[in-house]
Amino acid sequence: MKHFSLWCLVSLIVFTGKLAADDQAYSGQNLLQSGVDVLGQPLVYPEGTPRITSDIITLAPGEAGKPHIHQIPMFAYVLSGSISVDYGEHGVRTFNAGEALLEAQNVVHFGFNPGSEPVSLLVVYIGSEDLPNASLP
Incomplete structure (x- = not known):
């Protein structure tokens, strides 16, 4: 669980941002x-x-x-x-x-x-x- 949480945090930091509507996996604030x-x-x-x-x-x-x-x-x-x-x-x-x-x-x-x-x-x-x-x- 600790590794999964860390992976989620790093993924959020690396991938958070405004993506084109067609490519948007989720919305977030960069x-x-x-x-x-x-x-x-x-x-x-x-x-x-x-x-x-x-x-x-x-x-x-x-x-x-x-x-x-x-x-x-x-x-x-x-x-x-x-x-x-x-x-x-x-x-x-x-x-x-x-x-x-x-x-x-x-x-x-x-x-x-x-x-x-x-x-x-x-x-x-x-x-x-x-x-x-x-x-x-």
Whole structure:
């Protein structure tokens, strides 16, 4: 059941969108469709045995994550609150509830909650068994 639920989630993320009426398998709201990350860099799929991981990450007001890097594509959807992400020389960007993004690959960054309420994100790592979802620099 856990694998089926994950398959449904990934299918929803990948295939959700407005399709031509003749091709429409179901209706939905497109959250994101892109081949580049938030910094405009092309996505790079990892070599090796595929592994999809999904998490819900929550940061309390004022909380910050550790600087890290993703060598794999990562989709995120802000469920509630606002999160700011510091990309170093690429600047700081803020994402609010209802926004979707493809996180930066191969760029050290960290997220922090500048608000007065918790922020929660659904994240989906599109990785492989050979690479971690995130690494500390």
